[in-house]
Amino acid sequence: MEPLFDFLGRYWWLAFPLLGMAGGAAKAWEQSAKRRHERRLETLRMKAELKTAAIEARSLTRGGRRGGPQIVDTTASVAPSELLGRLFAEHDEITARWLDYELDVAKLIAFPAMSDGRQPLTAAFLRAKKTADALRPASTDAQVSDRQVSEYLDAVGNYAVAFEIAEKDARRLRDSTFTEPERKRLDRAQQLLKVAIDESATQAERNVAYKRVREELDGLILLSDAAVTVLEKQVAREISAPVEKPAPEDS
DSSP: OHHHHHHHHHSGGGHHHHHHHHHHHHHHHHHHHHHHHHHHHHHHHHHHHHHHHHHHHHHHHTTTOSSOOSEEETTSSSHHHHHHHHHHHHHHHHHHHHHHHHSOHHHHHHSGGGGOTTSHHHHHHHHHHHHHHHHOOSOTTSEEEHHHHHHHHHHHHHHHHHHHHHHHHHHHHTTTTSOHHHHHHHHHHHHHHHHHTOTTSOHHHHHHHHHHHHHHHTTTOOOOHHHHHHHHHHHHSOOOOOOOOOOOOOO
16 A cells, blocks of 8 residues: 555646646536437427327327327328418428528528438438428328328427537537638638628629629538529629619709
8 A cells, every 4th residue: 555655645636737737527418418418308308299299190180089080181181281271381480490401601600510311410301301201201192001190190209309409519629620710711612602692792893792602612512403503693683772762853
């Protein structure tokens, strides 16, 4: 034991940095655990709501009787068609929120993880989107089975949860996954983008700025064809000519 006491007596000061490191690690673990807990609660809340809706849909579909038909005729004025209508609205709302990132180059530069399928949470969202799109009935008037309604309901719920989680993570990450030189390129692209869509700039200035935006983003953010089309329309729109005031009439 003497060598140990001798070591502790000589290097007692090491206790302070070691305690600091341990405290930092504990704090990081606590924050990570808190995030996992919040995501789990959010997922459980959504699943509980979906389960309630599914039970209600099945009950109304079967008219409160045991058994019941396997095919749900949503042309009738019963809850399944209304449920599908609400699910369609929820589905469309999530898609619109995603497109708000996908088609807005400024938002993609600010939150690049939302377009990066290599990010695990973004990839999970894109898979959930694909599943929800595939399970979506053609219309609220389509004949669908009880199982199809339930599967689509679950898919929309998973789609909503996956988007919320991916969006929160993208807003947390921002450009932190890029190197310092890459972050500078993103910042330049953001500044140039303002010129490219500025109606007060000349068409030549907007064209040059647009070209430089594409150059700065090359290899950093992959713009979809739809995003490029939207941006090009913004760049190419005509500059509003100043409205000339009519000359006063001679008395």
